[in-house]
Amino acid sequence: SAVISQKPSRDICQRGTSLTIQCQVDSQVTMMFWYRQQPGQSLTLIATANQGSEATYESGFVIDKFPISRPNLTFSTLTVSNMSPEDSSIYLCSVVQAMTYEQYFGPGTRLTVT
Amino acid sequence: QQPVQSPQAVILREGEDAVINCSSSKALYSVHWYRQKHGEAPVFLMILLKGGEQKGHEKISASFNEKKQQSSLYLTASQLSYSGTYFCGTASTSGTYKYIFGTGTRLKVLA
Numbered sequence A: 001s002a003v004i005s006q007k008p009s010r011d012i013c014q015r016g017t018s019l020t021i022q023c024q025v026d027s028q029v030t031m032m033f034w035y036r037q038q039p040g041q042s043l044t045l046i047a048t049a050n051q052g053s054e055a056t057y058e059s060g061f062v063i064d065k066f067p068i069s070r071p072n073l074t075f076s077t078l079t080v081s082n083m084s085p086e087d088s089s090i091y092l093c094s095v096v097q098a099m100t101y102e103q104y105f106g107p108g109t110r111l112t113v114t
Numbered sequence B: 001q002q003p004v005q006s007p008q009a010v011i012l013r014e015g016e017d018a019v020i021n022c023s024s025s026k027a028l029y030s031v032h033w034y035r036q037k038h039g040e041a042p043v044f045l046m047i048l049l050k051g052g053e054q055k056g057h058e059k060i061s062a063s064f065n066e067k068k069q070q071s072s073l074y075l076t077a078s079q080l081s082y083s084g085t086y087f088c089g090t091a092s093t094s095g096t097y098k099y100i101f102g103t104g105t106r107l108k109v110l111a
Helices: none
Strands: A004-007 A010-013 A019-025 A031-037 A043-049 A068-072 A075-080 A089-096 A103-105 A109-113 B004-006 B009-013 B018-023 B030-036 B043-048 B054-057 B060-065 B070-075 B084-091 B105-110
Touching: A004 A089, A019 A031, A019 A089, A019 A109, A031 A075, A043 A068, A043 A075, A043 A089, A075 A089, A103 B043, B004 B084, B009 B018, B018 B084, B018 B105, B030 B060, B030 B070, B043 B060, B070 B084
Parallel strands: A010 A109, B009 B105
Antiparallel strands: A004 A019, A019 A075, A031 A043, A031 A089, A068 A075, A089 A103, A089 A109, B004 B018, B018 B070, B030 B043, B030 B084, B054 B060, B060 B070, B084 B105
16 A cells, blocks of 8 residues: 655635645555545546646646646645635545555545635 | 445444445446545545456455446444445546546444
């Protein structure tokens, strides 16, 4: 399994501002993803963070709103831009092990937008 | 298309059994199962890669019916620690690492 950390663990932000969330993995992984989970709901995949190239976004998510960087195989950032209260959610990064297809999640970042 | 899980919620007494189902409108290549406790991240339980495959994890096992595009999670002799929300995650293409999460099933085990 992989050990994943996220920073910050939580934040309260004002509307119109941006927040960058960091995800650090203890080993090199090829596949890294960003999910969003709204209170009491399931997880929704935002994008695949690709190392060395632009992220691949799911339907309903765009790069201008959720820019993602993946400078190497152990680190990624997700920025939530121009925030509104609807962006209040838990944001989680995950990795999938290439050989076993097992998926592991970071502890999440709880974002509240006021 | 998000997989649909049933039931949405279930309450059990310790020692009772439960079955959670995950149905997809798309053909499936593989299925993950996760348990998420309140305030925590989902924890990976198991993966089923082939149609008809069954797997076990302690007293938790699962089956995968590729033709029916369904998977089921079986919880046997439930323990208090089994309480949480269970999610299936499905992949529709061979070789994909991208999983779409199901609607979730809240399970509570009472003493």
